[in-house]
Amino acid sequence: xxxxxxxxxxxxxxxxxxxxxxxxxxxxxxxxxxxxxxxxxxxxxxxxxxxxxxxxxxxxxxxxxxxxxxxxxxxxxxxxxxxxxxxxxxxxxxxxxxxxxxxxxxxxxxxxxxxxxxxxxxxxxxxxxxxxxxxxxxxxxxxxxxxxxxxxxxxxxxxxxxxxxxxxxxxxxxxxxxxxxxxxxxxxxxxxxxxxxxxxxxxxxxxxxxxxxxxxxxxxxxxxxxxxxxxxxxxxxxxxxxxxxxxxxxxxxxxxxxxxxxxxxxxxxxxxxxxxxxxxxxxxxxxxxxxxxxxxxxxxxxxxxxxxxxxxxxxxxxxxxxxxxxxxxxxxxxxxxxxxxxxxxxxxxxxxxxxxxxxxx
Numbered sequence: 001x002x003x004x005x006x007x008x009x010x011x012x013x014x015x016x017x018x019x020x021x022x023x024x025x026x027x028x029x030x031x032x033x034x035x036x037x038x039x040x041x042x043x044x045x046x047x048x049x050x051x052x053x054x055x056x057x058x059x060x061x062x063x064x065x066x067x068x069x070x071x072x073x074x075x076x077x078x079x080x081x082x083x084x085x086x087x088x089x090x091x092x093x094x095x096x097x098x099x100x101x102x103x104x105x106x107x108x109x110x111x112x113x114x115x116x117x118x119x120x121x122x123x124x125x126x127x128x129x130x131x132x133x134x135x136x137x138x139x140x141x142x143x144x145x146x147x148x149x150x151x152x153x154x155x156x157x158x159x160x161x162x163x164x165x166x167x168x169x170x171x172x173x174x175x176x177x178x179x180x181x182x183x184x185x186x187x188x189x190x191x192x193x194x195x196x197x198x199x200x201x202x203x204x205x206x207x208x209x210x211x212x213x214x215x216x217x218x219x220x221x222x223x224x225x226x227x228x229x230x231x232x233x234x235x236x237x238x239x240x241x242x243x244x245x246x247x248x249x250x251x252x253x254x255x256x257x258x259x260x261x262x263x264x265x266x267x268x269x270x271x272x273x274x275x276x277x278x279x280x281x282x283x284x285x286x287x288x289x290x291x292x293x294x295x296x297x298x299x300x301x302x303x304x305x306x307x308x309x310x311x312x313x314x315x316x317x318x319x320x321x322x323x324x325x326x327x328x329x330x331x332x333x334x335x336x337x338x339x340x341x342x343x344x345x346x347x348x349x350x351x352x353x354x355x356x357x358x359x360x361x
Contacts, residue, residue: 090313091268092135092356094159095119096143100312102332102345104325104352105133112146112355115347117314126157133358136178136187138165138204149176154189169202175361177221179232181210181249192221192236199234214247220361224267224276226293227251233276237265244278258291264360268311268320270337271295281309281324281360288322302335310356315339325354 092100095116103114107129114122124146127133131148138145139158147156154167154176167189170176174191177199181188184205191200197215202208212234215221219236226233227248235246242259256278259265263280270277271292278291283305290298300322303309307324314321315338323334330348335341348354 090316092144092312093142094122094144096141096159097316098313099316100314100321100356101144102314102347103355104348105355106349106352108351113348113352114355115345117316124157127155132176133353133355134176134178135355135358137180138178138187138189140184140186140204147178149174149191167202170200174200175221177223177359179223180225180230181223181232181234182206183229183231190223192219192223194218197236212247214245219245220265221359222265222267225274226254226276228274237263237280239263256291258289263289264309266309266311266360268313269318270298270311270320270322272317272319272337277320279311281307283307290322300335302333308354308357309360310334310354312356313337314343323356325357327352 090098090100092103094101094103094114095118097118099117101114101116103112105112110127110129111123111125116122126146127148128150131150134147134149134154135144136147137143138156139160141160143159145156145159147154151172152168152170154169156165158165169189170191173195174193177190177192178187179190180186181190181201182203182205186204188204189202192215195217197213197217197219199212199214201210203210214234215236216238218240219238222235222237223232224235225231226235226246227250229250231249233246233248235244237244237259239261242257242261244256244258246254248254258278259280262284263282266279266281267276268279269275270279270290271294273294275293277293280289281303282289286301286303286305288300288302292298302322303324306328307326310323310325311320312323313319314323314334315336317338319337321334321337323332325332325348327350330350331344331346333342333344336343
C-alpha cells in the first residue's frame with residue numbers, strides 16, 4: 001500500500017511539474033491557490049485570505065498559518081517547497097509573532113524600549129532626540145526594524161541579522177513614509193514632500209526610483225494597501241477638506257469625504273479583509289471614526305484630547321485594535337477586536353514617543 005501511495009505521488013508530482021501554473025499562482029504579493037493537488041484538498045476563504053485545508057505529501061507535509069500568511073512545511077520537494085510572505089503583516093511587530101508591540105522612543109536617552117508580546121522586553125540605544133521615527137520591515141523577515149530619518153538620511157538596524165544600514169534619500173523637510181509599494185515583501189524607503197505634494201520611493205525589489213506628484217501642501221501621507229493586492233498605495237488626507245485621496249495600485253483613483261480639519265488620520269485594517277480602512281481620531285472629542293471597507297461605519301469614544309492614537313493588531317486576530325497612549329500617565333489603553341475587552345499597561349514616560357504612533361501626523 002505504501003509503495004502504491006509513493007508511486008501515485010511521484011506520478012502526481014510529475015504531472016504538476018508540467019502544469020505548475022494550474023496548481024499555484026502568485027499575484028500582487030499574495031499567495032493564491034487556483035487548483036488543489038488532491039480531490040479533498042483545497043481550502044476556504046478566511047478574513048479575505050485563503051486557508052489551506054489539506055495537501056498531499058509526507059506526514060509532516062502541509063502548511064501552517066502565521067499572520068494570515070502560509071509556510072509550506074514539507075512534502076515531495078527537495079527543500080521543503082516554499083515559504084510565502086504575507087501580504088498584510090502586522091505593523092510594529094518587533095518579534096514576528098503577528099502582534100503589534102508596545103514600544104516607545106525616549107528622546108532624553110536616545111533609546112528604544114520595546115515590550116515584545118512574545119520575546120519580552122528589549123532596549124536599544126539608536127538615534128538622536130530630534131530624529132523622525134521610521135520603523136518598518138526593510139529586510140522582509142516579518143519583524144519591524146528599528147529605524148530613524150535624519151535630515152536626508154535613513155538609519156536602521158536589520159532585525160534579521162542586527163546589521164546597521166544607512167541610505168541617503170530625501171531632504172530634511174520630508175516625512176518618512178516607508179511601505180511595501182512594490183509587493184516584494186519588504187518595506188521600501190519612501191518620503192512625502194509636504195511643500196510640493198510629491199512622493200519619492202526607492203523600490204527594494206530592484207533598486208529603481210519612483211517619483212510621483214500626488215497631493216498638495218498641507219496634506220498628510222496615509223499610504224497603505226487599500227485594494228488588497230499586496231502593494232501599498234499612495235494616498236493623502238487633506239485636512240482643509242476632510243477628504244481622502246487614494247491612488248490604488250490595482251483599482252485606480254478614489255476619493256472620499258471622511259473627517260474634519262482637526263482629525264488625525266489612521267491607517268490600518270480594522271475589519272480583517274486585507275484592505276486598509278479610512279479612520280480618524282478626533283482629539284477634541286476623544287472619538288474614533290472608522291469607515292470599514294467590509295463592515296461599514298464605526299464610531300467609538302476611546303481617549304481624551306492629549307492622547308496619541310496607536311492603533312495596531314495587538315491581539316493577533318488580523319484586525320487593527322483601537323488604542324491610545326496617554327503621555328501624562330505613560331499608559332497604553334486598547335480595545336481588543338477579538339473579544340471587545342479593554343486592556344491597559346504602564347509602559348513609558350510622559351515625554352516618550354510611542355512607536356505605533358510614528359506615522360500619525
